[in-house]
Amino acid sequence: MYAPAPLASRRRRPALAVLGALFAALLLAGCAEVTEGPIWQPGAGGGGTGAPVESPTPKVKKISLSATGDIVMAMAPNRLPPNNGKGFFDSVKKALAADLVMGNLEEPLTVDTGAGKCGADSTRCFQFRAPPEYAAHLADAGFDLLNQANNHGYDFGEKGYENTQKALEEHGLEHTGAPDQITVVEVKGVKVAVAGFSSYRWSNSLTDIPAAKKVIAKAATMADIVVVQVHMGAEGAEMTRVRPGTEMFLGENRGDPIKFSRAMIDSGADLVVGHGPHVLRGMEFYKGRLIAYSLGNFAGGGNSLSNNGRLGWGGVLKVSLEEDGTWAGGSFVSTYMDGVRKPVVDPDDRGLGLLKEVTKLDFPETGARFTDSGKISPPAAG
Numbered sequence: 001m002y003a004p005a006p007l008a009s010r011r012r013r014p015a016l017a018v019l020g021a022l023f024a025a026l027l028l029a030g031c032a033e034v035t036e037g038p039i040w041q042p043g044a045g046g047g048g049t050g051a052p053v054e055s056p057t058p059k060v061k062k063i064s065l066s067a068t069g070d071i072v073m074a075m076a077p078n079r080l081p082p083n084n085g086k087g088f089f090d091s092v093k094k095a096l097a098a099d100l101v102m103g104n105l106e107e108p109l110t111v112d113t114g115a116g117k118c119g120a121d122s123t124r125c126f127q128f129r130a131p132p133e134y135a136a137h138l139a140d141a142g143f144d145l146l147n148q149a150n151n152h153g154y155d156f157g158e159k160g161y162e163n164t165q166k167a168l169e170e171h172g173l174e175h176t177g178a179p180d181q182i183t184v185v186e187v188k189g190v191k192v193a194v195a196g197f198s199s200y201r202w203s204n205s206l207t208d209i210p211a212a213k214k215v216i217a218k219a220a221t222m223a224d225i226v227v228v229q230v231h232m233g234a235e236g237a238e239m240t241r242v243r244p245g246t247e248m249f250l251g252e253n254r255g256d257p258i259k260f261s262r263a264m265i266d267s268g269a270d271l272v273v274g275h276g277p278h279v280l281r282g283m284e285f286y287k288g289r290l291i292a293y294s295l296g297n298f299a300g301g302g303n304s305l306s307n308n309g310r311l312g313w314g315g316v317l318k319v320s321l322e323e324d325g326t327w328a329g330g331s332f333v334s335t336y337m338d339g340v341r342k343p344v345v346d347p348d349d350r351g352l353g354l355l356k357e358v359t360k361l362d363f364p365e366t367g368a369r370f371t372d373s374g375k376i377s378p379p380a381a382g
Contacts, residue, residue: 061323063187065227066098069275069295069314070106070150072304072341073137074130077112079302081340085134088301089141091344095316095333096142099187102194103298104229104275105146105175108153108160109135109167115157124250127155128304132167139171145185147229149177149196149203150276161202176229177203182219190323193223197260198231198276199253206232206255213267220268225325228269231276232257233294237311239277240354242293242362261291270325273317279310280351282359283368285378288327290368292317296351300341307337313351314343319376330368330376349374 073088074080081088089096107128118125138146146168154161168175176183177196181204184193195215197204204215219226233239234249247254254276261272265286272291274281281294296314297305306312314337319330334351335343352374359367369377 061188061190062320062328063100063190063192063225063323064098064318064320065100065102065192065271066096066316066318067101067229067273067292067295068096068103068298068316068343069280070278070297070305071103071138071146071299072107072128072130072152073134073299073301074107074128075302075304076129076131079304080131081301081342085130085137085301088137088299088342091342092316092333092335093141095318095335095345098318100145100185100192101141101143102145102147102227102229102273103138103143104150104231104273104295105138105148105164106150106152107304108156108164110156110160110163113156113159113163115159117155117157126152126304128152128302129156129160130301132163135167135171135173138168139173143173145174145176145183145194147177147194147196147231148175149198149200149229150231151198151200153177153198153200154202179204180215182215182222184223190225191223192225192227193219194227194229195219196229196231199255203231206230206260207253209260209263212260213263216264216267216269224323225271225321226269228261228264228272230255230260230264230272230274232260232274233277233281235276235278237279237309240279240281240310240358242281242358257293261293262286265289265291270321271319278305280313280315280354280358282355282362283376284359284363284366285327285368286366288378289325290319290327290330290376297337298335299343300337303341305337305341307339307341310350310354312337313346313354315351315355327378332370332374332376334374 109132118127176194197206199206232255234247246256274293277294280296283292298314314335316333320328334346334349336346
């Protein structure tokens, strides 16, 4: 079990601590001398004379992150997208572009392992998989990291799960979501830790909040920014609302989205990216950090996901964060799944319209504010 780090130490970076200790040691050893007065320019002449120069104000590092909801590219072996998936994400490449691009991979990338979860007589059972080489389509789209913590991660068993990781790695893609897995990537000199959660045994637990808090507390000691990817909430076209309490679906505990998300921020998370209900849900700010409760369906190749009405709406969330996780701006680009379930930017902004509506209903005080162009900002301080 992880020993949780105090939240107050969350923003203190190891590198700064080491430099501080080194400087203190030099002072004690008499190797450093602190003097009052201006800083002299090197090489200005003997006797330490020269023109004083001001110390430059260090620039605040800022990075951009983008995220999507559920991604299914195919239902192998027979239901594959046109051109075997080539160009599958071309329509949304520009919208996805960011320093770190993340998505929820709602299917294994594997050959048939013989361990499919749906038997011949199964009803209401859905198992997805795409050929391993489809990892190339994700890389071509600009994705950097994929989440496996969801209800389809083990559709073809442990071998299928491992094959997915191998396929992603072969194309330079990171993955997260396994139990105790904290994935750290460095972006423009800023370390970002990402951990995936769901209510299934092959991921960090969504329903065991004390255990989840320990994972995030540890992640906060490993990086500058901490992102939570979480598959939570009941499914269906009518599930656009977020209310306090545990949500159930087909007898499964799908977590308490509000309680879980806020607990993760209390433990050190800077951004919570939700998915799972297959519809968009509202967004709120908690302690200055954004919670996106569900980004809906992004892609459903092989007609795997319904694009009927709001089930077909999704989007790309893009946020900018400072090195310490402070909010620095954000936006939402509406998308929809077309006839072959590829993601396309939606000129009618139906997803944004739904987001505005449900955010206002569910989070009247804490909800994100959206402009007509999709710009996101925190609610005005009251």
